[in-house]
Amino acid sequence: MSVNPDIQVERDTATFRSIDVTHMLDGSPEATNQRRIRQKQIGDDPQINRRNIIFMSHEERYEAAIARGLRIEQLKAEHDWDIMDENNAIMWCFSDIAMFVHKVMFIPAIERLGNKEQHDKWLPLAIDHKILGTYAQTELGHGTFLRGLEMEARYDKSTEEFVISTPKHSSMKWWPGSLGHSSSHAVLLATLYIDDQNCGMQPFIVQLRDLNTWKPLPGVEVGGIGPKMALATTDNGFLVLNNVRIPRDQMLMKYAQVSKDGKFTKSGAAKANYSTMMLVRVGIAHSCYFSLAVGATIVTRYSAVRRQGEIKPGAPEVKILDYQTQQLKVIPSIATAYAFHFCKEHLKWYYIETFQQIQQNDFSGLPEIHCVTSGLKAYMSDIATAQLETLRRACGGNGYLLSNGITNTYIQTLALPTVEGENTVLYLQVARYLMKCLKVAATGEAVKGSLSYMNEKIKTPYTSGLVTREDYSNVKKLLKLYQNMTVRLTQKAGDHLNKLHVSGQPKYEAWNNTSVQLVNAAKAYCQTYVLGMNIEGLSTQAVDLPGDALEVIHQLCVFYALHGITEQSGNFLETGCINITELHIIQQEAQEMMAKIRKNAVALVDAFDIPDNLLNSTLGCYDGNAYQHLYDSAKSDPMNQKQVLPAFEKYIKPMLQGKHTSKL
Ligand SMILES: CCCCCCCCCCCCCCCCCC(=O)SCCNC(=O)CCNC(=O)[C@H](O)C(C)(C)COP(=O)(O)OP(=O)(O)OC[C@H]1O[C@@H](n2cnc3c(N)ncnc32)[C@H](O)[C@@H]1OP(=O)(O)O
Ligand SMILES: Cc1cc2nc3c(=O)[nH]c(=O)nc-3n(C[C@H](O)[C@H](O)[C@H](O)COP(=O)(O)OP(=O)(O)OC[C@H]3O[C@@H](n4cnc5c(N)ncnc54)[C@H](O)[C@@H]3O)c2cc1C
Numbered sequence: 001m002s003v004n005p006d007i008q009v010e011r012d013t014a015t016f017r018s019i020d021v022t023h024m025l026d027g028s029p030e031a032t033n034q035r036r037i038r039q040k041q042i043g044d045d046p047q048i049n050r051r052n053i054i055f056m057s058h059e060e061r062y063e064a065a066i067a068r069g070l071r072i073e074q075l076k077a078e079h080d081w082d083i084m085d086e087n088n089a090i091m092w093c094f095s096d097i098a099m100f101v102h103k104v105m106f107i108p109a110i111e112r113l114g115n116k117e118q119h120d121k122w123l124p125l126a127i128d129h130k131i132l133g134t135y136a137q138t139e140l141g142h143g144t145f146l147r148g149l150e151m152e153a154r155y156d157k158s159t160e161e162f163v164i165s166t167p168k169h170s171s172m173k174w175w176p177g178s179l180g181h182s183s184s185h186a187v188l189l190a191t192l193y194i195d196d197q198n199c200g201m202q203p204f205i206v207q208l209r210d211l212n213t214w215k216p217l218p219g220v221e222v223g224g225i226g227p228k229m230a231l232a233t234t235d236n237g238f239l240v241l242n243n244v245r246i247p248r249d250q251m252l253m254k255y256a257q258v259s260k261d262g263k264f265t266k267s268g269a270a271k272a273n274y275s276t277m278m279l280v281r282v283g284i285a286h287s288c289y290f291s292l293a294v295g296a297t298i299v300t301r302y303s304a305v306r307r308q309g310e311i312k313p314g315a316p317e318v319k320i321l322d323y324q325t326q327q328l329k330v331i332p333s334i335a336t337a338y339a340f341h342f343c344k345e346h347l348k349w350y351y352i353e354t355f356q357q358i359q360q361n362d363f364s365g366l367p368e369i370h371c372v373t374s375g376l377k378a379y380m381s382d383i384a385t386a387q388l389e390t391l392r393r394a395c396g397g398n399g400y401l402l403s404n405g406i407t408n409t410y411i412q413t414l415a416l417p418t419v420e421g422e423n424t425v426l427y428l429q430v431a432r433y434l435m436k437c438l439k440v441a442a443t444g445e446a447v448k449g450s451l452s453y454m455n456e457k458i459k460t461p462y463t464s465g466l467v468t469r470e471d472y473s474n475v476k477k478l479l480k481l482y483q484n485m486t487v488r489l490t491q492k493a494g495d496h497l498n499k500l501h502v503s504g505q506p507k508y509e510a511w512n513n514t515s516v517q518l519v520n521a522a523k524a525y526c527q528t529y530v531l532g533m534n535i536e537g538l539s540t541q542a543v544d545l546p547g548d549a550l551e552v553i554h555q556l557c558v559f560y561a562l563h564g565i566t567e568q569s570g571n572f573l574e575t576g577c578i579n580i581t582e583l584h585i586i587q588q589e590a591q592e593m594m595a596k597i598r599k600n601a602v603a604l605v606d607a608f609d610i611p612d613n614l615l616n617s618t619l620g621c622y623d624g625n626a627y628q629h630l631y632d633s634a635k636s637d638p639m640n641q642k643q644v645l646p647a648f649e650k651y652i653k654p655m656l657q658g659k660h661t662s663k664l
Contacts, residue, residue, distance in 0.1 A: 006305045006319060007602060007624030014603030016549035021607035024545055024553075025341060032609070038085050042092060043613035047071040050096055050616055054402040055638055058232055065098040065233035066182070072097070073129065091290055092614055095412040098233045099132055101177035104283060106133030109187040109276040113203045113252035122205060131211070134179045135276065136186040136239060141170025144425050146201050146274075151190040151241070153204055153251070157262045161245045162204060164190060172240045179237030180224030184209045186239070187252065189273075192264075199264045203252040203273060206244065219244040230411035269363040271370070278370065280420045281377035282351045288380035289340040291413045292387060296333040297605040298406045298620030299391040302398075303330055304602050305624040321601065324591070329394040331594045333387045334604050335560040338553065340380060342537030343530045347376060368449045371433035372529065378423035378430075379526035381416035388413055398619060398626075403633040405617025430525060431518035434490045435497070450529060457487040464578050472589045475535050475554075478561035481577050482528040485568075488575035489524050493517035524571060531561055552600050555593055562590035 011018075019032075026032040042048045047067050056064065072089050075081065081089070094100050107126050114122065125131045142148040150171030153162040166172050173179065179186065188206045192199040208220050216222050221240040228236065251258060255272040257265045303321035311318050320326045350372070354365040388410040392399040395406065402408060417423045437451045441458045462484050465477050472478075496517055500510035511518075534557050542553045565572055565586050572578045578586070597604070612621050618629035634640065654660055 001623055001625055001628065003622075004305050004624030004626075006307070007301060010304050010602035011606065014600050016546070016552050016600065016603065018603045018606040018609075020546055020549040021553065021604070022609045024541055024549075025607065025609070027541075035088070036609075036611075038079075038081065038088065039092075039611055039614060041075055041079055042072075042089050043611050045071060045075065048075075048089075048093060049613055050093060051613070052636075053096060054408075055636070058227070061096070062098060062181075062233050062235065065096045068093060069097045069099040091287060094287070095231050095408070096233050098182050098235065099178055100234055101134050102126070102132050102183070104280060105135035105177075105276060106183075106185070106187055108279050109135055109203060110205070110252065112275045112279070113187070113254050113273060115253045118205075118249070118252060118254075131185045131207075132178070132183050133185040133187060134176045134183040134237075136173040136176040136179060137189040138173065138175040139170065140172050140174040140238075143175065144422055146189070149189060149191050149201050151188070153190040153192050153202065155192070155194045155248075155258055155262050156245075157260075159245070160248045160260055162192075162248065162251060164188070164204065164206060164241045164244045164246065166240045166242070172238050174225060174238050175236050176239070177231075177234040177236050179208075179222065179239055180235030181237070182235055183237075184211055184214075187276075188239075192251070192256075192258070194258065194262050194264055197264075199256070199258075201273060202256055204246060205250045205252065206241070206246055208239070217244075229414060230408070231415055268361065269358075269366050271366070272358075272363070274370075275358070277420055278373050279351070279355075281373040281426075282347055284416050284420055285340075285347050285373075285376045285380050286344045288384035288413070288416065289337060289344045291409050292333055292337040292340060292384050293605075293608040294409050294610060294615060295388045295391045295406050296330070296337050297608055297610055297615065298404065298617045299394050300330050300334065300601050300605045301621070301624060302395055302619040302626055305626055306396075321598065324594075326394060327594050327598050327601075329390050331559065331597050331601065332563050333391055334597070334601060335556045335563065336383060336387060337608070338556050338604075339530050339534040339560050340384075342541065343376065343380070343533040345541065346533045346536065347373070367433060367436075371430050372450060374421060374426040375430040375522060375526040376529065377420060378417070378426040379523060379530065381413070382423055382523075385410070385413050385417060395619060398630065401618070401630075403618040403630065405615055405620055408616075424519060427519045427522040427526075428515060430522035431493070431515075434518075434521055434525060435494060438490055438494045450532075451525070453483040454487050454490075457484055458491070462488070462575075462577060464582055466578070466582055466585075469585075472562070472585055473558045473593070475531075475538070475557050475561055478558070478565070479528070479531055479535055481565065481572065482524070482531055482561070484577040485572050485575050486521065486524040486528045488577065489517070489521040489571060492575070493521045520571070524568075527564060527568070531564065534560060552597070552604065555597055556604070559590060559593040559597055562586050562593060566590055 023029045023032050026035055048071050053061055053064065072086065076086050090097065090100065090103060110118065110122050110126060126133060139149055139151060141150060150168065151164065151166055151173065153164050156163055176186065184207060186206050186208055188204050189201050190204060192202040207217060208222055209216055219242040222237055224235050224237050248258060248260065255266065255268040303326055304319055306320045307317040308320055309317060311322065321330065350369065354369045357365055388406065392406050392410050395404060398404055399406065437447045437454055441447050441454045447454045465480055466472060493514055497510050497514045500513055501507055505513065538554060538557055542550055545553065569583055573580065573583060618633045619626045621629055639645065
């Protein structure tokens with residue numbers, strides 16, 4: 001099929017070469033090459049490719065998802081994949097791998113929470129798939145408030161065993177992925193009691209099913225919790241345990257230990273048992289970039305080939321991408337995807353470094369990384385889901401089809417603001433950190449890390465620093481506005497908190513009555529963080545780009561900063577970080593920048609370099625022949641393989657013959 005001329009002209013008139021930017025996104029030309037080889041291995045594989053899943057039943061899809069998980073293992077061995085190759089393969093199809101939680105939570109939990117003997121015993125079994133596991137933490141009654149978990153593990157000194165039980169309905173496990181039908185074991189989080197003394201939430205390895213028959217073991221009641229919006233094959237389940245006994249060495253004992261005679265000891269940081277969640281929050285930030293890159297690619301390409309209506313009366317119909325309002329739906333998602341790329345790269349290295357320190361028992365970096373990973377997980381998933389919905393709607397009626405590739409991406413991404421810590425709750429964790437830093441800055445001590453800008457801003461009066469027109473495209477000056485706004489919102493929340501406290505409210509009540517401001521300040525902190533990482537990326541990852549490509553990546557960053565101010569103008573104005581005249585100039589500059597980026601929109605999404613067989617989209621194929629692909633997909637619907645469906649003889653015909661009132 002030849003390439004649609006409407007999309008070809010976009011590529012021919014771009015001011016830079018997409019491939020240069022692709023190399024930047026991958027890190028080097030060699031890395032691009034390597035990724036392409038790996039993507040071909042997964043994209044061309046009939047068991048991994050998800051071309052036909054939209055026509056499958058739930059059960060067919062589940063089976064295919066198991067097969068896909070196994071196939072990834074085979075490919076890994078066949079082609080000698082490293083951990084990054086494997087993670088990328090998982091990332092591409094995580095919503096359709098039944099044993100996904102085994103890989104991203106069960107194994108990492110044992111690695112992080114187990115001691116040496118436990119690693120030696122359990123990791124080989126898990127890595128070789130001799131056992132399959134889930135991460136069972138959430139209960140019917142509690143997901144957020146972990147100190148409230150009710151499933152009990154009581155230590156029995158006489159037998160050196162833990163007895164695990166579910167005292168009431170609210171204490172059953174509810175939601176763990178792969179628990180329903182696909183796990184033999186669980187890393188199960190339960191409240192430990194020794195002689196009726198509550199020793200907090202601890203992790204245990206519990207076998208749930210017989211490895212030969214797959215039947216639940218005595219005392220274990222397990223099943224699926226029912227159909228969901230998406231992620232149908234991650235069979236989330238419930239679990240009731242009736243006095244199930246496990247040996248003492250099946251409590252994961254890296255950070256807390258129970259001796260044979262029932263003595264409880266702790267080592268490491270207080271929240272060390274929460275470390276698996278932090279890893280997955282980093283994975284989620286990564287996945288938000290992926291989802292947005294997919295969505296932006298599909299919708300930008302479709303908008304460049306779909307012609308509808310006219311701008312100049314009587315002139316030929318225009319590409320919908322030429323409408324300014326359509327640009328406002330599409331260009332912010334391209335700019336955000338690039339900003340998220342720089343941010344997730346930074347986060348990856350930051351996490352790896354801090355994790356290495358933790359391994360050496362240095363926990364000093366934990367509060368800051370907990371704040372950053374919680375905040376970015378929340379912020380990036382909030383933005384990704386909002387923008388994906390805008391993108392989906394930007395496809396008009398075809399945005400409602402499953403074959404468009406964006407609908408599935410959107411509904412699976414919708415889980416991310418909830419899983420691994422509900423977003424509001426995570427923003428409130430960020431706010432705790434903001435309040436602590438504010439206290440430090442107020443005493444004149446230096447705040448370190450990502451909030452070090454507080455030191456300067458808390459003392460100096462605010463001026464926008466926007467004097468000349470050039471200042472409005474100076475990303476460093478724009479970043480200062482964001483930092484000002486974050487500090488001011490933090491101070492305002494802090495002042496409100498103090499005021500309520502001084503007026504007699506207990507601290508906890510004052511906190512709840514300030515939580516709207518606190519969340520607002522936390523979001524501002526996250527937005528500032530992402531912009532900061534985008535700017536850093538310009539001078540690190542993008543610095544070697546040819547001039548024309550660098551200019552476009554720079555334009556995207558300027559647009560990202562300006563557009564963010566227009567979206568949050570209330571915060572910027574209310575805190576006095578800009579005035580209304582400056583806001584009007586910013587709005588104008590953002591629109592002009594958007595028009596410049598429009599010219600390169602297709603080339604910018606081409607640079608994400610997502611092959612058709614992974615994009616799985618009728619609307620967003622590289623060749624731009626959306627109508628042909630839509631038609632082909634409709635024709636391949638199994639319901640279209642028969643001219644007349646059985647329902648005709650059964651119901652429609654009797655109705656046409658006036659027999660519908662008699663008993664069918
Ligand atoms: C690997 C391969 C990757 C491949 C590709 C991956 C692709 C991924 C793509 C998508 C993935 C989708 C996966 C879906 C799986 C979902 C799994 C789940 O939901 S599982 C279920 C997920 N469930 C959840 O996420 C539950 C959410 N709830 C929670 O995490 C907690 O209840 C809480 C944090 C909200 C409060 O905890 P509470 O004990 O009441 O604490 P307080 O309020 O009393 O005090 C706060 C103090 O604690 C401190 N601190 C806290 N956390 C940490 C930490 N991690 N560290 C350090 N510190 C921490 C904090 O700083 C503060 O310090 P301070 O101010 O006092 O000095
Ligand atoms: C697709 C999917 C997969 C999942 N996989 C797993 C898994 O593998 N393992 C596992 O253990 N769990 C899993 N979960 C559960 C998930 O981690 C929890 O649902 C999540 O942590 C939110 O907790 P919750 O359901 O208790 O929400 P709730 O806490 O009940 O949230 C409801 C509302 O209350 C608000 N709220 C709650 N507490 C506060 C507070 N302190 N301050 C202000 N507002 C508050 C929230 O903001 C939200 O608006 C999964 C969930 C989903 C949807």
